[in-house]
Amino acid sequence: MVNKIADGPEAALADVRDGATVLVSGFGGAGVPEELIDALIAQGARDLTIVNNNAGNGEAGIAALFKARRIRKLICSYPRQVDSHHFQEAYRSGKVELEIVPQGTLSERLRAAGAGIGAFYTPTGFGTNLANGKETRIIGGKGHVLEYPLHGDFALVKAERGDRWGNLVYRKSARNYGPTMASAAKVTVAQVYETVELGKLDPECIVTPGIFVTRVVKVPRKARKIPAGGVTQGISGRAAA
Amino acid sequence: MSYAKLTREEIAKRIALDIPEGAYVNLGIGMPTLVGNHLPKEREVFLHSENGILGMGPAPAKGEEDADLINAGKEPVTLLTGGAFFHHTDSFAMMRGGHLDIAVLGAFQVSVSGDLANWHSGGDAIPAVGGAMDLAVGAKSVWVMMEHLTKEGRSKIVERCTYPLTGIGVVKRIYTDLAVVDVTPRGLVADRLVQGLSFDELQRVTGIPLVQSGNRAAA
Numbered sequence: 001m002v003n004k005i006a007d008g009p010e011a012a013l014a015d016v017r018d019g020a021t022v023l024v025s026g027f028g029g030a031g032v033p034e035e036l037i038d039a040l041i042a043q044g045a046r047d048l049t050i051v052n053n054n055a056g057n058g059e060a061g062i063a064a065l066f067k068a069r070r071i072r073k074l075i076c077s078y079p080r081q082v083d084s085h086h087f088q089e090a091y092r093s094g095k096v097e098l099e100i101v102p103q104g105t106l107s108e109r110l111r112a113a114g115a116g117i118g119a120f121y122t123p124t125g126f127g128t129n130l131a132n133g134k135e136t137r138i139i140g141g142k143g144h145v146l147e148y149p150l151h152g153d154f155a156l157v158k159a160e161r162g163d164r165w166g167n168l169v170y171r172k173s174a175r176n177y178g179p180t181m182a183s184a185a186k187v188t189v190a191q192v193y194e195t196v197e198l199g200k201l202d203p204e205c206i207v208t209p210g211i212f213v214t215r216v217v218k219v220p221r222k223a224r225k226i227p228a229g230g231v232t233q234g235i236s237g238r239a240a241a
Numbered sequence: 242m243s244y245a246k247l248t249r250e251e252i253a254k255r256i257a258l259d260i261p262e263g264a265y266v267n268l269g270i271g272m273p274t275l276v277g278n279h280l281p282k283e284r285e286v287f288l289h290s291e292n293g294i295l296g297m298g299p300a301p302a303k304g305e306e307d308a309d310l311i312n313a314g315k316e317p318v319t320l321l322t323g324g325a326f327f328h329h330t331d332s333f334a335m336m337r338g339g340h341l342d343i344a345v346l347g348a349f350q351v352s353v354s355g356d357l358a359n360w361h362s363g364g365d366a367i368p369a370v371g372g373a374m375d376l377a378v379g380a381k382s383v384w385v386m387m388e389h390l391t392k393e394g395r396s397k398i399v400e401r402c403t404y405p406l407t408g409i410g411v412v413k414r415i416y417t418d419l420a421v422v423d424v425t426p427r428g429l430v431a432d433r434l435v436q437g438l439s440f441d442e443l444q445r446v447t448g449i450p451l452v453q454s455g456n457r458a459a460a
Contacts, residue, residue: 027292027329028315029308080369081315091367100368103291104333104375111330123378124337127409129361130370143409172326173292174309179328207328224308227315 004166005195006215009039012189016040016154019072021049023110023152023181024062028054029227031174032061033158033191035219040156041065047072051110051150053103053177055079055087058225066090075150077103102130105147107180113149114183114212121146152185159208162192166210167201175207182212189215244437246418252386254279255433256345256416260286264342265335267291267376269359270314273345273386289341291372293332296324313372336372337379344380346373348387348412350402353449355412355424357385358404370407377408389417389446396447398422398429419443428452 006012013036016022022040026032040048041064050071055078056063065071066086074096079087090096101109102124112120125131126143135146157178159168168190170178182188190208195218247255249272257279260266265287268276277299280286288297290312297312298319306317320326335341348359360373377383387397398415415422420443421433432454434443440453 028311030292030311031309078369078371080367088367098368100370102370102374103329103372104337104379107329107333108337122337124374126378128374128406130374170326170328172307172309172320173290173294173311175326175328176292177329180330226306226308227311227317 003164004210004213004216005162005164006189006217009035009191009217009219010042012036012215012217013039013043013154015187016043016045018045019047019049020045020153021051021151023155023177023185024050024052025155025157025176025178025181026052026054026061027173027176029057029225030172031158031170031176031178033156034061036156036158036189036191036217037061037065041068041070046070049073049075051075051106051152051181053077053106054081055084057081057083059086063087066096069095071096073097073099075099075101075106077101077106100130106150107177109147109150110177110180110184112147113151114180117149119146119148150184152181153187155181155185155188157182157188157190159190159192161194161196161201162190162213162216163196163198163201163210164216165198166190166213166216167206168192168208168213168216169201169205170207179208179212182208187214188212189217191217191219193219193221244435244442246389247435248418249275250279252416252418255421256384256386257281260284260343262286265289265295265340267336267341267344267380269344269346269373269376270371271347273347274312274314276345276386289332289335290318291332291336293327293329294318294320294324295327295335296321298324333372333375336375339379339381341376341380343382343384344376345384345386346376348385348397349404350397350399351385351387351412351415351424352399352402353424353429355410356402357383357407357412358402359385360407361405363404373407377411382413383408383411385412385415387415387417389419394446396449398447398449400449419446422451423454430454
């Protein structure tokens, strides 16, 4: 019988080595696998290359990994946020290497890794600083930049529900990088709030099929910090669902 | 003759009224987000958020916020009836694959030829690009929303951008607090100048050649 459900976060991450490249899902505070990151800190692996959209917020998650000085390199699209002080301190003191990637290129490089694509040309970034040193080519009269896949040794993703075959469904905008990162790593560990019997996830609606998932870890729900509202008073006046 | 600059809300309203029904639209973080507040209620417009939302709705009522439902600026939002969630790669396929009709973006500078500089203020600021470069090259139309002049009174519409570029020749239209400026093969065409502002005065503060549009009626 196949059972991908691991005993706990620590057991699921026991084989992460120093120097590993770890893909971590999440956009802002949504979809961040905080319990897996805590377990990674406890596990002790260092000199990690972390791939994430941001650079950690506040004290938890990736911010805590920076605080514990486990990150050698960060590959991300948007590290500049008011509460990413642990990253900023590490960056300003030269303790972390930073690779800035346009967000869609980051996502597509992960997709390319998962799909076995050797490289791809994209117009994004052409003629900008982020294309410095990269091969370029004019295709259909438009400048393109050559970009390579981004493979992970591990992917840590947050989903809502999973089963023992590793099938996953997500919740709202917490889905973000999860499905793509799950396909792009040698070992994918998914944390979920609920594990369900086989067949309970509607096969028409499974977002990440189990082939992309190595281990599933159930974590308890906890109260989440609600991000502060900003300038948005109301996008469109119509009723929300 | 004296004139009053438009407020940010007034610029947002101009833009909102120019967005046609059925359009798929991404509003950049910061000032462009205000456009959502002015979309006419009876007009169905699809707002896209890069983190995997189509049919994004208004901010939730206090106490109804959901930490799993946020916009690109990481603020709580809602989903309209009929809206959809999807993963990042699909979301950026929409942005990069030419599926969005309009992206409204903020800017530090826009050049005569439509070059956009909006992601990096230079110097020792920590670079952070997000989805700006993807929207710049991928949306069918890129509209910029910005103040016409810097705090020091220099035009943000320039001959050549001095800030790091986001995209080359990508901007179609610029909405400022003084006018609407179209980037066209025959140059920058200024239209809808604010009440009381003469073309000559706009030309003087902009500092680079503008073409006067035939239609100067205020919006």
